[in-house]
Structure formats: C-alpha cells, structure tokens
Amino acid sequence: MKQYIGVDLGGTNVRVAIVTELGDIVEEIKRPSLASQGPETVLNNIVDMINSLENCDQCAGIGIGIPGPVDTEKGSVTLSTNLAGFTGFPVVDYLKKHFDLPIYMDNDANVAGLAEALVGSGKGKKIVYYVTHSTGIGGALVVDGRLVSGIHGYAGEIGNIVIDRHLKRRDDVNTLNAGAVENEASGSAMVRKAQELIDPEITSASQIFKLYESNDPKAVQLVEEMSYDVGMLLSIISHVTDPHIFVLGGGVTFSRHLYWDKMIEAYKSLVHPTMRDREFVLASLEEPGVIGAAMLCYSQEKNV
Amino acid sequence: MKQYIGVDLGGTNVRVAIVTELGDIVEEIKRPSLASQGPETVLNNIVDMINSLENCDQCAGIGIGIPGPVDTEKGSVTLSTNLAGFTGFPVVDYLKKHFDLPIYMDNDANVAGLAEALVGSGKGKKIVYYVTHSTGIGGALVVDGRLVSGIHGYAGEIGNIVIDRHLKRRDDVNTLNAGAVENEASGSAMVRKAQELIDPEITSASQIFKLYESNDPKAVQLVEEMSYDVGMLLSIISHVTDPHIFVLGGGVTFSRHLYWDKMIEAYKSLVHPTMRDREFVLASLEEPGVIGAAMLCYSQEKNV
Numbered sequence: 001m002k003q004y005i006g007v008d009l010g011g012t013n014v015r016v017a018i019v020t021e022l023g024d025i026v027e028e029i030k031r032p033s034l035a036s037q038g039p040e041t042v043l044n045n046i047v048d049m050i051n052s053l054e055n056c057d058q059c060a061g062i063g064i065g066i067p068g069p070v071d072t073e074k075g076s077v078t079l080s081t082n083l084a085g086f087t088g089f090p091v092v093d094y095l096k097k098h099f100d101l102p103i104y105m106d107n108d109a110n111v112a113g114l115a116e117a118l119v120g121s122g123k124g125k126k127i128v129y130y131v132t133h134s135t136g137i138g139g140a141l142v143v144d145g146r147l148v149s150g151i152h153g154y155a156g157e158i159g160n161i162v163i164d165r166h167l168k169r170r171d172d173v174n175t176l177n178a179g180a181v182e183n184e185a186s187g188s189a190m191v192r193k194a195q196e197l198i199d200p201e202i203t204s205a206s207q208i209f210k211l212y213e214s215n216d217p218k219a220v221q222l223v224e225e226m227s228y229d230v231g232m233l234l235s236i237i238s239h240v241t242d243p244h245i246f247v248l249g250g251g252v253t254f255s256r257h258l259y260w261d262k263m264i265e266a267y268k269s270l271v272h273p274t275m276r277d278r279e280f281v282l283a284s285l286e287e288p289g290v291i292g293a294a295m296l297c298y299s300q301e302k303n304v
Numbered sequence: 305m306k307q308y309i310g311v312d313l314g315g316t317n318v319r320v321a322i323v324t325e326l327g328d329i330v331e332e333i334k335r336p337s338l339a340s341q342g343p344e345t346v347l348n349n350i351v352d353m354i355n356s357l358e359n360c361d362q363c364a365g366i367g368i369g370i371p372g373p374v375d376t377e378k379g380s381v382t383l384s385t386n387l388a389g390f391t392g393f394p395v396v397d398y399l400k401k402h403f404d405l406p407i408y409m410d411n412d413a414n415v416a417g418l419a420e421a422l423v424g425s426g427k428g429k430k431i432v433y434y435v436t437h438s439t440g441i442g443g444a445l446v447v448d449g450r451l452v453s454g455i456h457g458y459a460g461e462i463g464n465i466v467i468d469r470h471l472k473r474r475d476d477v478n479t480l481n482a483g484a485v486e487n488e489a490s491g492s493a494m495v496r497k498a499q500e501l502i503d504p505e506i507t508s509a510s511q512i513f514k515l516y517e518s519n520d521p522k523a524v525q526l527v528e529e530m531s532y533d534v535g536m537l538l539s540i541i542s543h544v545t546d547p548h549i550f551v552l553g554g555g556v557t558f559s560r561h562l563y564w565d566k567m568i569e570a571y572k573s574l575v576h577p578t579m580r581d582r583e584f585v586l587a588s589l590e591e592p593g594v595i596g597a598a599m600l601c602y603s604q605e606k607n608v
Contacts, residue, residue: 069578078578127454141545148447150431150546154579157543162536162574164469177574232466239461240544241445242454270466270481274373274382275458 005050005101006294007064008108008287009042011035011082016049017287018059019294023119025287027053035082039089047098061102061297062095065111065289069153075105078152104296106149109156111292112283113140114147116247118295120285129243130283131158133230134250137182141241146299159186163232185229187252193222209255227259231266238271238278249283256282307359310598311350311368312412312591315339315386318346320353321591322363323598327423329591331357339386343393351402365406365601366399369415369593373457379409382456408600410453413460415596416587417444418451420551422599424589433547434587435462437534438554441486445545450603463490467536489533491556497526513559531563535570542575542582553587560586 001020008015010033017028029049034041050056068086069078075092077083092103106114113130122128122142130140139156141148149155159182167179173192176183183189187205194202194211198218202208211219234246248256260280268276285291305324312319314337321332333353338345354360372390373382379396381387396407410418417434426432426446434444443460445452453459463486471483477496480487487493491509498506498515502522506512515523538550552560564584572580589595 069576079576127452127459143447143452148431148545151548151582152546152578154542154546154576155431155544157546157576157579160576161540161543162467165467165536166470175576232469236465236540237544238458239465240459240541241452242456242458242461244455272373272383272458272461272464272479274456275461278455 002060002298003055003058004294004297005053005056005059005062006290006292007046007050007062008111008289008293009033009046009064009066009083010108011067014042014046014049015287015290016046016053017290017294018053018055019291021298023115023285023291023295025290027055028290029053036084038085039083039091039094042083043091043094047095050099059101061104061300062099063111063293063296064091064103064105065108065293066091066105067108069157070105070107070149072104072106072149072153075103102297102300104300106147106296107153108289109138110140110147110149110153111296112249112288113156113247113292114142114295114299115285115288115292116249116283117142118145118299119291120288121247121281121283122245125244127241127243128245128247129237129241130156130247130249131234132250133186133248133252135186135188137186137233139237147296158233158237161233161236163229163236181229181233185226185233187250190222190226190252194219197222205252206255209258212258223259224262227262228266231263232270234263234267234280235270238267238275242275243278245279245281247281247283249288253282306364306602307362308598308601309354309357309360309363309366310594310596311354311366312415312593312597313337313346313350313368313370313387314412315371318350318353319591319594320350320357321594321598322357322359323595325602327419327589327595327599329594331359332594333357340388342389343387343395343398346387347395347398351399354403363405365408366403367415367597367600368395368407368409369412369597370395370409371412373461374409374411374453376408376410376453376457379407406601406604408604410451410600411457412593413442414444414451414453414457415600416553416592417460417551417596418446418599418603419589419592419596420553420587421446422449422603423595424592425551425585425587426549429548431545431547432549432551433541433545434460434551434553435538436554437490437552437556439490439492441490441537443541451600462537462541465537465540467533485533485537489530489537491554494526494530494556498523501526509556510559513562516562527563528566531566532570535567536574538567538571538584539574542571542579546579547582549583549585551585551587553592557586
C-alpha cells in the first residue's frame with residue numbers, strides 16, 4: 001500500500017500528513033503556517049514538519065494544496081493574496097532541494113475536489129464537479145480520477161461566472177465581474193446583502209438562515225435568491241461538462257436543509273428535461289485538504 | 305497504420321469514409337440519408353455504404369456522428385429531432401449485428417470537436433474546447449485526446465447557457481432558456497433580430513455582416529452585441545474548464561474578420577488578468593464529421 005505526504009498550506013495553519021493511496025490519514029501534524037514571513041520561512045517550516053513525521057521514509061511523493069491559482073507546470077503560485085511573497089515563487093523546485101521525491105502542487109479547491117472525487121462523495125464517478133460554497137465560491141473538475149485544472153489552473157474559478165450581467169461591479173469588495181455569482185450568492189455576499197437590507201450587525205450566513213427559519217421576509221427573499229443563483233451556476237457547469245455528479249462542500253452547505261430543494265429546482269428549470277436527473281451530494285471528507293494534496297501524487301502516477 | 309470507418313449522419317446526407325489514425329480520408333461515399341424513413345432504412349443504407357467501401361476489410365472500428373445528444377453507454381440517441389424515430393433506438397446494437405467490430409457513437413458537435421482536437425487546429429493541446437457558431441451554438445470538450453461528453457452526452461450543450469437572465473423566453477422559437485446564448489447570438493438569432501429591427505426580408509447572417517460593412521447602425525449594434533455575448537460565453541467556459549485552446553468553427557465564423565477582435569475583447573473583460581492570454585483559433589478541417597467519427601475509435605483505443 002503506497003503512502004504519500006499531503007501538505008495543506010493555509011493563511012493561518014499548515015497541516016502535513018501521511019496518507020495512504022486509499023485516502024486514509026496515517027499521521028498528521030498541524031502548526032501555524034507563518035504565512036506573513038515569506039516563502040523561505042514558510043517552506044522551511046514545512047520541510048521540518050515533513051522530516052518530523054515518523055513514517056516519512058516510505059512515502060512515494062509529496063503533494064501540496066495552496067490558496068490561489070497554481071501554475072502546475074512551473075510549480076509556482078500564479079497570484080498569491082494570502083501568502084506574502086509567494087506570487088511566482090518556485091515552491092516545487094525549492095522543496096525538491098530537500099526531498100528526492102516527485103512533488104506536485106495545486107490550489108486548495110482543486111485538491112479538495114480531487115479528494116472528494118477519489119475517496120469521498122464522488123468516488124467511482126467518471127466526471128466529478130466539486131463546488132465549494134463558503135466565504136467564496138470555487139470548484140474543481142475531475143475526470144477519470146485526474147484533476148483537470150486547466151492551462152493556468154483556473155478550471156473551477158466559477159465564482160467569477162456572471163449570473164446577472166445587469167448588476168453593478170462591486171469594486172468596493174473585489175475585482176470580480178459585475179454580477180459574478182461569488183458576489184451575489186457566496187456566504188460573504190449573503191452577509192453583505194443582509195447588512196444592507198436587514199441589520200448592519202449581521203456577521204454570518206448562519207444568522208441569516210436563523211432569520212429565514214423564523215420567516216423574516218427579507219431573509220426568506222435573500223435565501224431564495226441565493227438558491228436560484230447557485231442553481232443557475234450548476235446549470236451552467238452542466239451545459240459545459242455534464243458531470244456524473246456534483247459534490248458540494250463549504251460552510252454554507254451546513255444549512256443545506258433550508259435551501260437545497262430550491263437550488264435543485266432552479267437547476268432543473270434551467271436545463272433540458274433529459275439533463276434533470278443528476279446527482280447532487282454533500283462533500284463527506286473531514287480533511288479534504290491533506291488527503292487531496294497527497295492524492296495529487298496518486299493521481300499523477302495514473303497518467304497515461 | 306490503422307484505419308477506421310467514420311459515419312457522418314445528417315438530416316439530409318450521410319457520408320461514410322475510411323480514415324487513417326492520422327485523420328487522412330482514404331475513401332469516401334456520400335448519399336442522401338433518407339432521414340424521414342425511419343432508423344432501419346437509414347441504417348441499412350449505411351450498412352450498404354460501408355460494405356461498398358473498397359478497403360473495408362482492414363478497418364479496426366466504426367464511429368458514428370449523429371445530430372442530437374447521444375447516450376454513449378447505450379449507443380442510442382437520447383432525443384432526436386432531425387431523424388424520425390431515432391429517439392432511444394439502439395443504433396450501435398443494430399450495426400453490431402452487421403459488423404463484428406468495435407462501434408462508437410457521439411453527437412456531431414462532439415465528433416467535430418474531437419477531430420479538431422486530434423488532427424485539426426487543437427492538435428497537441430491538452431484541453432480543447434470546440435465551439436461551433438452557426439445556425440445554433442454548440443460545443444465539445446476534449447481532454448488529453450479523449451472526448452469528455454458527460455453523463456448523458458450533454459457536455460457542450462453550451463447554446464442553452466443563460467447570458468442574460470432578464471430576457472424573455474422564445475417559446476415561439478424553441479425550448480431553450482430565457483436569455484440562452486443560442487437565442488441571442490447564433491446565426492439564426494441574428495437573422496431573427498435583423499428581421500425585427502432592420503428588414504423582414506433578411507434570411508442570412510452574411511446579409512447582416514454586409515450591412516455591418518456598410519455601417520448600417522442597427523447592423524453594427526447587432527454584430528457588437530453578438531460579439532459581446534459570444535465573448536461572455538467563452539469567459540464562462542474558461543472559468544469552468546480553463547482550456548489550453550478554443551477552436552471555433554461554424555458558418556458565422558466565415559465573417560470572423562468583422563467581429564473576432566470585439567469578441568476577444570469582451571472575453572478578456574470578463575476574466576481575471578492572468579486568464580486573458582488564451583488561444584482562440586479557427587477550425588481547420590474540411591470534413592470534421594467523418595474524420596471525428598472515425599477518430600472516436602482511435603480515441604477509445606487510447607483508454608486507460
């Protein structure tokens with residue numbers, strides 16, 4: 001049974017784990033990532049964590065999940081907002097000086113999607129589209145157990161898809177398109193709208209869902225609009241790739257019982273009748289970050 | 305050098321050809337397809353055409369391109385509008401009674417996309433998204449030389465993607481979504497709009513492009529809107545799959561010199577800066593139908 005090292009590098013913490021080819025975590029270490037201290041400090045910390053794993057000698061590769069779009073050929077981050085100094089830094093080459101192993105890197109939504117596709121809710125499905133619905137909206141495409149991340153790693157940048165071209169840009173918020181689904185239906189968009197329409201003290205989507213449950217009419221409208229927007233996003237993806245299954249994860253899905261049916265209904269209204277029979281499931285892994293990062297190695301080994 | 309039989313079945317004509325694994329046509333027969341006479345007549349005609357090919361004995365498989373979404377596992381058409389009686393008919397099984405060969409089928413946009421990806425304008429590119437811009441708008445996704453047609457063959461049904469949700473349904477026209485890009489920017493949509501806005505006698509997109517060249521203001525507006533809508537469609541696809549290259553074909557592209565730059569400009573305005581550097585090229589094959597159909601066999605043989 002092969003094992004791989006998975007590294008889940010975030011803006012606050014970093015996790016390093018040994019993961020089997022079946023996606024089971026054998027050993028894991030978590031530490032602060034030191035994200036503001038620059039790539040060499042961050043990566044030296046990771047080298048140290050990998051070296052302190054007990055079973056490190058038996059691992060067949062290292063996979064890294066990192067926030068931001070990744071140039072998988074160069075092994076660098078195309079644009080890093082969370083990790084100071086990482087834009088363009090040759091992460092994979094740096095680690096190869098320390099470890100004589102195959103090393104792979106991809107963005108965190110992509111690795112989570114790969115984990116769910118290989119050993120999570122999408123297991124056994126030929127085309128899996130993973131969607132994370134949280135502070136932002138992102139996703140990943142996995143075909144035949146291989147991540148299809150695109151020429152520059154942007155496959156799954158679905159948050160920037162326009163679902164209403166007549167809305168204004170939110171330059172006060174970010175650089176996404178006017179009417180981009182992330183700016184209309186993500187957890188942070190819901191909070192922004194609720195602050196404007198309901199109560200400026202609102203700070204979380206779960207508060208909005210509580211108001212929804214008590215039938216606050218503005219909260220009801222907000223949740224219904226979000227459901228429609230996400231259903232529209234799923235219909236768009238379906239017309240582009242017709243996946244066997246959608247796996248949805250992220251914090252907003254914790255309240256799925258309140259909006260899932262409406263989202264599916266909207267999806268069905270926007271696709272041909274013979275496209276309506278599709279599987280939508282929740283993500284199921286607790287640690288998709290390290291698991292998916294490790295599975296990058298497994299997935300690459302399956303290459304033709 | 306392997307050879308395959310490619311069958312390009314349309315509503316008017318059917319072409320049957322022997323094609324090498326490099327995509328070269330060795331021999332070809334074209335006849336009326338007898339589309340209104342039912343599947344058995346249509347397929348018996350094809351059997352006869354295949355048998356009359358001179359080099360038929362050396363072929364390693366048969367591939368069929370057919371209009372409409374195809375269930376590639378069952379080898380049948382999910383919904384046939386052009387070919388009477390074909391909905392659900394077991395085409396592949398029927399032909400297997402006549403030929404002891406591997407037989408594959410997919411929809412015509414998919415096979416054209418496969419041809420362009422393997423031996424046409426997309427050759428050598430890892431992820432190719434083919435878009436046909438003609439009477440309708442359709443497409444295909446090819447990854448690592450393999451068609452990704454989706455669970456029910458709907459990958460590439462991009463004509464039904466909503467690019468303006470505030471527009472009305474066109475129930476007088478078809479069952480596509482309100483604001484679907486095919487109903488706003490296809491060749492037939494351009495003609496419909498030109499008939500309403502310019503001259504009810506207009507019957508072709510090329511007439512509209514002629515008026516555009518003579519600076520008719522309404523024709524100019526129509527072409528500019530079409531360019532933006534298609535650019536938006538391409539940006540949507542890019543966020544979902546981030547292809548290495550887009551290959552664009554279809555009759556509207558014959559006038560590309562009049563709108564291509566505007567289309568690319570619109571595309572760039574709707575994607576992140578690091579996504580703007582993308583290849584958009586014209587389809588180059590004269591017979592993508594039979595070539596792509598034959599290449600279905602080649603592509604399937606490459607399976608892991």
